[in-house]
Amino acid sequence: MTTASILNYKLYGWLRFFVVSIPLFFSHVSFSQSNSSKKPSNRKTIVTASLGGAYLASMQGLYLLWYADYNRSKFHFFNDNKEWLHMDKAGHAYSAYNAGKYSIDMLKWAGYTNRQAAIAGPLYGYLYQSTIEVFDGFSAGWGFSKGDILANTIGTGLVMGQALAWNEQRISVKLSFLPTSFSKARTDVLGRNLVENLFKDYNGQTYWLCVNPKSFAPKSNWPSWLDISLGYGATGMYGGEDNIWESDGTWLIRYDYSSTPRRMKFYLAPDINLEKLKVKKKWLKYSLKILNTLKFPLPALNYTQGVGFKFEPLKF
Secondary structure, three states, X not given: OOHHHHHHHHHHHHHHHHHHOHHHHHHHXXXXXXXXXXXXXXXXXXXXXXXXXXXXXXXXHHHHHOHHHOOEOOOOEOOOOOHHHHHHHHHHHHHHHHHHHHHHXXXXXXXXXXXXXXXXXXXXXHHHHHHHHHHHHOEOOOOEOHHHHHHHHHHHHHHHHHHHHHOOOOEEEEEEEOOOOHHHOOHHHHOOOHHHHHHHOHHHEEEEEEEOHHHHOOOOOOOOOEEEEEEEEEEOOOOOOOOEEEOOOOOOOEEEOOOOOOEEEEEEEEEEOHHXXXXXXXXXXXXXXXXXXXXXXXXXXXXXXXXXXXXXXXEO
């Protein structure tokens, strides 16, 4: 890919997350607080119509705003499994999981049974992401990614499996972020400011599997709000597959940062499960539910590939 296409593809990846997940977050909060007096039959109509309308409108809007500006082709595949040390795949699993989680909550509020919500909610989020993958398959600049579909399936399967088995989420997927210095060398791809860095700089992102021990051992003295988290991140990445690139400007300039090692990073840390905190006000309860998609900054034990172990007093 050229520099421009890499930039667009990374930005597009996060655009997908907002299209799929963010509307579900805030729709759930809005429905739960403003329509609490409505009968279950009316709630089902509202939620079903809203989810269906949101799907059709967002897919049409995404196609017109994004895909219409790029050349189309015959359906084809694109193998991006070696890019960004799999950080983009972790992002797919994260968005699929959280989209499914909030869809389940909305369907439960509407009056569907736990089993119905546990199946339909994650599948709704999966439909969103699969449709976008199909769009990719007909786009000349991208392609249908089997790796993306696998990551989406893992995120969807995790939320659906727990909902069916336990009627709750004992293991959640979260994100944390801390700005890095890598973007200064390649601002066009990794971001020019903090907001762009958050979306584009995989070096600063960490994805977490957060396990709630209390839910597995309810009779124990373990605090219900305290989770144990396993994190995955990466560092040293200036590009998708390597750290060598050429400028797209008038003068051809070759940049070589191959001396910077690309390393995977693993973490073990505690986390605060904000959804387990006892609060009375509904607005605060739902605000904490949304914030709980982010990992709470706490101390962590880090293992970096090729470097070893390191204790971090505060891991963001």
